[in-house]
Amino acid sequence: MVLSLLAGLLLAGTVTTTASAEDGYRFWGYYQWTNGQWAFAQKGSDAVVPADGSVEGWRYAVGGAKPRVPRAAGDFEAVCGKTPAEAGKKRVALVIDPGTAADSGTGDAPPPASGTCVVTDVKATGAKILSAVEQVRIEKGLTCGIAGYPARGCGDPVKNIKVPATDEPVTLEIGAAVGAASTPSAAPTNSAQVPTEQSDDGAPWTGIIIAAVVVLLLAGGGFALSRRRAGQRA
Structure with a gap:
């Protein structure tokens, strides 16, 4: 050099x-x-x-x-x-x-x-x-x-x-050491203990499940109504 x-x-x-x-x-x-x-x-x-x-x-x-x-x-x-x-x-x-x-x-x-x-x-x-x-x-x-x-x-x-x-x-x-092994974070030690409302990870799936249940209920209600009308015409 x-x-x-x-x-x-x-x-x-x-x-x-x-x-x-x-x-x-x-x-x-x-x-x-x-x-x-x-x-x-x-x-x-x-x-x-x-x-x-x-x-x-x-x-x-x-x-x-x-x-x-x-x-x-x-x-x-x-x-x-x-x-x-x-x-x-x-x-x-x-x-x-x-x-x-x-x-x-x-x-x-x-x-x-x-x-x-x-x-x-x-x-x-x-x-x-x-x-x-x-x-x-x-x-x-x-x-x-x-x-x-x-x-x-x-x-x-x-x-x-x-x-x-x-x-x-x-x-x-x-300054902080460079290249040293990282130290694990102290909290939380068990992710299962974290309340679900603190995370948005489950929110989209919850909405999808609720929507699916509503669709099934509506479909079932419509099917029952159509059978009742068919019986009345008979």
Whole structure:
């Protein structure tokens, strides 16, 4: 993926830099939580197969020689702790940080940072895990938009970037687990206990039966009346 090439350029320090200014890019960076900190991915998300218990991270930002990591820690327990493990599947915590208004390039406030527990097959790649949670816009092999953000643009170069030394941490909005086995509804436990008047399923048949009975009664009455008249004529 182009992401791998971009990562190589950033990590190699080939982005133009000077003592007072630096040029960079506005893009979605891909990270893994490793040894208590975020590490910039060495491969594209379609070539990474996270293990069970892993934490994947995405951050949209203006970055240069030093990547801008997600502003929330990769806390697996906070994201997946309430999601039970499933046989033959893996749980991966996914952190998505759309960055700040300054990162957006338009000044618009980005969506809040989120955390989602993804339960998927053991061979699922980072790309599959991301697409299981949000719609992804791909252009020329590069992840350009996540959940519609940003609506356009892809790895755009930025001149004379101003990167803060540190980012203020954020609290993730933890969403419902994706791909987990559904939990049966608590009510009602026995459908036979549901009163018939609460359901419209029987109403059409009731009407048909009543109409049929009326037709039979009318037909029977007519038949009796005709026999009586025939007897009178005789």
